[in-house]
Amino acid sequence: MDVSRQQNETARIERGPRARTRKLMLETATRLMQSGITPSVSEVAEAAEVSRATAYRYFPSQAALVHAVVDEALGPILGWSSDSPDACIRVADLLATAMPRIDEFEATFKAALKLSLEQWAQRQAGTLGNEPLFKRGHRVDLLKCVTAPLQGTVPPESRERLAQALSLVFGVEVLIVLKDIWGLTSESAQSVAEWAAKALVDSALRQAEGEA
Amino acid sequence: MDVSRQQNETARIERGPRARTRKLMLETATRLMQSGITPSVSEVAEAAEVSRATAYRYFPSQAALVHAVVDEALGPILGWSSDSPDACIRVADLLATAMPRIDEFEATFKAALKLSLEQWAQRQAGTLGNEPLFKRGHRVDLLKCVTAPLQGTVPPESRERLAQALSLVFGVEVLIVLKDIWGLTSESAQSVAEWAAKALVDSALRQAEGEA
DNA sequence: AAAATTGTGAGACGTGCGTATCATAAAGGC
DNA sequence: GCCTTTATGATACGCACGTCTCACAATTTT
Helix, strand or coil, X not given: CCHHHHHHCCCCCCCHHHHHHHHHHHHHHHHHHHCXXXXXXXXXXXXXXXXXXXXXXXXXXXXXXXXHHHHHHHHHHHCCCCCCCCHHHHHHHHHHHHHXXXXXXXXXXXXXXXXXXXXXXXXXXXXXCCCCCCCCCHHHHHHHHHXXXXXXXXXXXXXXXXXXXXXXXXXXXXXXXXXXXXXXXXHHHHHHHHHHHHHHHHHHHHHHHHHC | XXXXXXXXXXXXCCCHHHHHHHHHHHHHHHHHHHCCCCCCXXXXXXXXXXXHHHHHHHCCCHHHHHHHHHHHHHHHHHCCCCCCCCHHHHHHHHHHHHHHHHHHCHHHHHHHHHHHHHHHHHHHHCCCCCCCCCCCCHHHHHHHHHCHHHECCECHHHHHHHHHXXXXXCCHHHHHHXXXXXXCCHHHHXXXXXXXXXXXXXXXXXXXXXXX
């Protein structure tokens, strides 16, 4: 089990049965998750028609599995950036890009949130296994990019606060609250998030103007 | 196992070993959860010094356990109401009341969210046990009360949208994002949520004025 | 082609959760 | 006081997860 080789396995185009089986499992897991279910390692093994033992060799836990699928689902979102000078346009663009993707992989992102909650609980209890800790911090950089045009217009502390507030209207949590609690459709949820995001940016701008 | 009696058990002041044991377990579970851990039924049994079998009689699953603890933690929040004519004051008051409580019972509310995610996943998979479904819809009524003073000033659709947007900056999800992802303190998180809430209300008001 | 390496499958094992059974102890009714 | 009802504890069971071992098959190396 060469570690350095395994790390690059996803990036590099490798041949051989190793890469093939891993890819098969990842695709199977992704497909299952997009269909809404959050499969255990055993379930992916069965669906991919490999033995349980083999499955556990590639993904030692459900956490590792979800982690890998999330990384794939996150792809287009992480690559996002905007060069618009208008923060409002940037945030609208980000939401228009990311939210539909999150909605498409809703089960995956919910599973990721669930896992991070599990890990948080285990950390509190002290019984923190040496699992690969979940990150879930991507929105920070994205939103710092969104608020970048406000540099010079809005003081740094307010920009930071705005980015933090925006992170509340951007992510799976939004879908959970608006779809599951309020019963909205994906489109309505998206539109509420967009309205809220614009309101927050406008408020930050107006506040900065008033102080100037 | 009289069902109607068991339902009222928490409300009524009952005597006898039944109510006593249940209360003992609930208090133990609450204490454990406030200390940050999310105990299984077995763990509560051990901590309360009752047998596993007995514990399962009162709380057939961890879900039932969390549900009961959440109901207790939710107490002061559900009783909240305001008669201020100013929506801004109402929302600030609600946040000032509810968020510290949620923060205090952070582990409990996170466990509740985790359970609701589990149930959502099971529902998607079709393997939905006949567990007592989690609600998580309390914020709807609270926020409808918050936006009530805007009746006549802000059109109903906008009021609804405002309430939905406010529900994004009010709840455990806020703590998860701001504390766990951004690394803020509870106080900073609270202050960001308050700023965002005010920004949303202001925006709705301003928008209504502009249209009038 | 033969040997060494690597991937795979079958099965056993330990653990924790939830369920069921049964005997004992405690409470309430007469 | 005795008897019925009810609560409790001990134990065992099935199940799923994760780990481990070992034999076999596939691939690569020589």
